[in-house]
Amino acid sequence: MIISVASGKGGTGKTTVATNLAASLGKGVCLLDCDVEEPNAHLFLAPNVTEADEILTFVPRIDEEKCTGCGKCSAICRFRALTVVRGKVLVFPELCHSCGGCVAVCEEDAVLEEWRVLGTLESGQAGDIKFVHGRLRIGEAMSPPLIKAVRKKGFTADGITIIDAPPGTSCPVIAAIRGVDFVLMVTEPTPFGLHDLKLGVEAVRSLGIPYGLVVNRADIGDDRVRNYAARENIPILLEIPFERKIAEAYSTGRMIIDVLPEWKGRFVELYGKLAACAGN
Amino acid sequence: MKEVVIISGKGGTGKTSLTASFATLAENIILCDADVDAAELQLLMAPKVQQKTDFMGGSLASIRRDDCIECGTCLELCKFEAISEEYIIDPIACEGCGVCVDLCPEQAVDFSVQKCGEWFISTTRYGTMVHASLGIAEDNSGKLVSLVRQQARILAGQNNCSLLLTDGPPGIGCPVIAAIGGATLLVIVVEPTVSGLHDMSRVAELAKHFRVPGLVCVNKYDLNSEMAGQVEAAAEKMNLMIGGRIPFDPVFTRAMVVGKNILEYAPASATAESVRTLWHNIVTYSVMDGTGLKNFQEQ
16 A cells, blocks of 8 residues: 655645654554655654665766767757767756667767766665655756655555655656555645645546545634535545644654654544545 | 745745735835746735746657557667557656657657646736746646746846846755746745754755855744754854744734735734845845835835
8 A cells, every 4th residue: 555645735744644644553664755855754753774875867978089979969869968069069967867869879889878866865764664765966956766766665565655745746746646546635724725735636636546635734724625625525534733732843853643642543543544545 | 137036945834925925015026936836926916817828848759559560669768668568658757858759760759749837927916927837747847937937037127127026936856946046045934843944954055056145034933942043053054144033923824815915914913024124134135235125114
């Protein structure tokens, strides 16, 4: 069972839900933090990182002795990562999407393999929980390949995998929710929350994955999120009220279940509900 | 022309609420929403769309089954696992690199430009706003961010606006890189939490990497004063000035519910005053030369 915790809007409580759910279920759970631009789950689970690897992606390097300056590599590159100036090929590695087209078209075998660091993949144990996250290198634009690497590293055929997804609805989010069994959308009952929830729902629907809602800070804002959920037949699986105690615990890196242990049962119950929705 | 870009690293720290408030305080501006993934500034600005343009992003490959001889060349070349054994291209997995298109011996792969979203020029009660919406599950968000910023700059030039006020996206990846390059000043909105501190450090590193000056605003600072102190100490260590401290105030949410910013909804509140102080510190920051500074006595 793979569950992605997602939201269109940032700061709605994805990491709170993902970490509390993982810690409440405990043994046999794997948590994958796929918000590789700003990973935060480790701040709450304090994993003991035992493995760290750099994740690399292909970028071309030109063997100038072999290169004839024919320009075929530059012509196939849709990302303008190669350009020919006065018979010499210039490479802009930051623009490269690693498609390998330049290698394939070069008749002189003058395009060599070089590597660009996308970020770091770190894994270990947080108590009973298996933990994996990625950290995008500062200045790196492409996060989806690193997100895929996190999912690959943490993949297990059995047990429960919880993915903490990045905010938004574009390619990094798709990389974090594609092929999962259930998407738990975390929202807040405000106009911003509703606006982005609708976009998030569209994204999940386009992938045909079952989904349900967690309404965080449930007692602020207005009723429009609940009305929307009722109209669209989207199940609200859990509501978390705004409590200063929760907000303060969060600010210091503690989970809800650390300060309000009665919530552990509610998160276990949340899993039961979502598993029923997912048809497992 | 100067450009102030509001960013945060972490989402939900209050970028858009503050951007909308700055629009009330600033003078002679163009507004730009560079968070094309979750474009929320419109919810506080009620823009009236004057011009709508399709955003043509990348191209997607598709195989014409009648012309395909199933030779396997494309399957072998595709680095994105986008082509199935049945020679059907998955549009979500397709990166738009065109390698299969160019190297298919039968030229059986079409490559049509896709509409990836829309961008708008609108009027608001505080002047012109350039904004966009990216299609669901699309890539190319960085391209669209660059496009709206470029259009906003052109309009600022045409209308003799001295200041571009840009609401940025969360994170540190492709859309953020597109949103900060060449900006005059970044306002980094941070909340006093371990996550906020962690994410601020990464986005401040990014600003340094691209050599864009920044200052920090601690939002909801009284939620945890000790953490707020840690955030400020970390910011100062990175040579980032503390531009302001905004208290935790539910009035932000109440203002949002009725589509207003806090300076319109509760202008006499202490929170509104803290936003005014922040704006004053932004426009009087050395790189700004007072651009966007209203004469407060006249108000």
